[in-house]
Amino acid sequence: MPQHRPQRTLRMGVIGCADIAIRRILPVLAAHDGVELVAVASRDRTRAEQVGAAFGCCGVAGYATLLQRDDVDAVYIPLPPGMHHEWALRALTAGKHVLVEKPLSERYAHTVELLSTAKQLGLVLAENFMFLHHSQHRAVRALIEQDVLGELRVFSGSFAVPPLAPSSFRYQSHLGGGALLDVGVYPLRAAQLYLPGELDVLGACLRVDERTGVDVAGSALLCDAQGRTAQLDFGFEHSYRSTYSLWGSRGRLSVRRAFTPPEQLRPVVRIEQQDVVTERSLPEDNQVVNALDAFVRAALGDVGAAPAPEAMLRQAALVDAVRRVAKVVGGTAEQRAVLAGLGAARV
CATH class of the missing domain: 3.30.360.10 (Dihydrodipicolinate Reductase; domain 2)
Known part of the structure; x- marks a missing residue:
C-alpha cells in the first residue's frame, strides 16, 4: 500500500460497475488506509448490491442517488467516455471531488467546462491515466538527464x-x-x-x-x-x-510495457548506443495504487499531489x-x- 498515510479519511463512492472498477480500482479503494468506501452505484439495483457486498460497501440504484448522499466526499467514474462529461459535471456541481477514467471527456470544449467548474468550486478533478504514476517513467527521465541519448x-x-x-x-x-x-x-x-x-x-x-x-x-x-x-x-x-x-543523437531507449505493466513485473528498459546494447531491470511498482493514492492525497488537501489542469487541456x-x-x-x-x-x- 502507499507509503503516505493521510491524516483523515476520504469518503468515496463509485459511479458504475465497469470491469476496470471491479478488477483494478475497487480492491485498492477498499484496502486504502485513507479511504472509506461508502457506496457503489449501478442502474441495476441487484448489480449494485452484489458489487457493494463484495467490497464491503453500500449498493445504490442510480448514479444520481449516489450523488445525493451527504456521506460521499468524492467519486470515481469508470463509465464509457460518452458519459464522462455529464456525470463528472453533475458530481462536481453536487460538491464532490472527481476521478474520471481516461479520457476526461470526448472533446476539448467539455474538458474546458469541467476544469472551469472544478476550479470555481474548489474541487479536485483528475483524469485517471494510471501509467503516469509508474516509477519506470521517472527512471527513464533520469536516464535522459544522464545524457544516455544525447539530443x-x-x-x-x-x-x-x-x-x-x-x-x-x-x-x-x-x-x-x-x-x-x-x-x-x-x-x-x-x-x-x-x-x-x-x-x-x-x-x-x-x-x-x-x-x-x-x-x-x-x-x-x-x-x-x-x-x-x-x-x-x-x-x-x-x-x-x-x-x-x-x-x-547518441542512442535509443525503449520501454517494453509502458502503459499497463502488471504490478509484479520488473520493467526492462533497453538502451542501444552504437554497438552496445544495455538492458536495465527496474523495480516492481503498482501504478493503480499510486494513482489512487495521489487522488486521495489531493482531495484531502495535499496541493503537491493535485493534477495539472494544463496537462488535461493540452491532451x-x-x-x-x-x-x-x-x-x-x-x-x-x-x-x-x-x-x-x-x-x-x-x-
Missing part, C-alpha cells in the same frame, strides 16, 4: 490490442467508443512527458469499421517547435503492443487536433463525417 530527436509510441468483445462499449459510437479515445490517448499522453512544449499534429489516419461506425485503428505524426517528432500508432485489430521509445486539444486533420478511411460517408465533426467542434 532527443524522435518519440514513438504504440498501444494496440486484439479485437474486443463485440458487445463492448468501445464499438459503440454513442458511448464514445473508438480506438483513439481508448488506446490512442496513451501514446499521445506519453509523448507529452518528453516533448512538453506545444505540439502540432501534422497528419493522422483513422480507419473506421462500417459495422460499428467507430475508428478501430489509427496513426498520427506530431512535431514540436524544435522539429522533434512523435510517431504514434494504436488500434483494436493488432497483436498486443504497449511500448514507447526515445531516439536521440484534450491534441485529441481534437488528431480528429481534425486525420484522413478518415473506411466506414460510410456519414460515419466519417461524424468522426471528423468531433474534431472540428471547439466551442
Whole structure:
C-alpha cells in the first residue's frame, strides 16, 4: 500500500460497475488506509448490491442517488467516455471531488467546462491515466538527464490490442467508443512527458469499421517547435503492443510495457548506443495504487499531489487536433463525417 498515510479519511463512492472498477480500482479503494468506501452505484439495483457486498460497501440504484448522499466526499467514474462529461459535471456541481477514467471527456470544449467548474468550486478533478504514476517513467527521465541519448530527436509510441468483445462499449459510437479515445490517448499522453512544449499534429489516419461506425485503428505524426517528432500508432485489430521509445543523437531507449505493466513485473528498459546494447531491470511498482493514492492525497488537501489542469487541456486539444486533420478511411460517408465533426467542434 502507499507509503503516505493521510491524516483523515476520504469518503468515496463509485459511479458504475465497469470491469476496470471491479478488477483494478475497487480492491485498492477498499484496502486504502485513507479511504472509506461508502457506496457503489449501478442502474441495476441487484448489480449494485452484489458489487457493494463484495467490497464491503453500500449498493445504490442510480448514479444520481449516489450523488445525493451527504456521506460521499468524492467519486470515481469508470463509465464509457460518452458519459464522462455529464456525470463528472453533475458530481462536481453536487460538491464532490472527481476521478474520471481516461479520457476526461470526448472533446476539448467539455474538458474546458469541467476544469472551469472544478476550479470555481474548489474541487479536485483528475483524469485517471494510471501509467503516469509508474516509477519506470521517472527512471527513464533520469536516464535522459544522464545524457544516455544525447539530443532527443524522435518519440514513438504504440498501444494496440486484439479485437474486443463485440458487445463492448468501445464499438459503440454513442458511448464514445473508438480506438483513439481508448488506446490512442496513451501514446499521445506519453509523448507529452518528453516533448512538453506545444505540439502540432501534422497528419493522422483513422480507419473506421462500417459495422460499428467507430475508428478501430489509427496513426498520427506530431512535431514540436524544435522539429522533434512523435510517431504514434494504436488500434483494436493488432497483436498486443504497449511500448514507447526515445531516439536521440547518441542512442535509443525503449520501454517494453509502458502503459499497463502488471504490478509484479520488473520493467526492462533497453538502451542501444552504437554497438552496445544495455538492458536495465527496474523495480516492481503498482501504478493503480499510486494513482489512487495521489487522488486521495489531493482531495484531502495535499496541493503537491493535485493534477495539472494544463496537462488535461493540452491532451484534450491534441485529441481534437488528431480528429481534425486525420484522413478518415473506411466506414460510410456519414460515419466519417461524424468522426471528423468531433474534431472540428471547439466551442
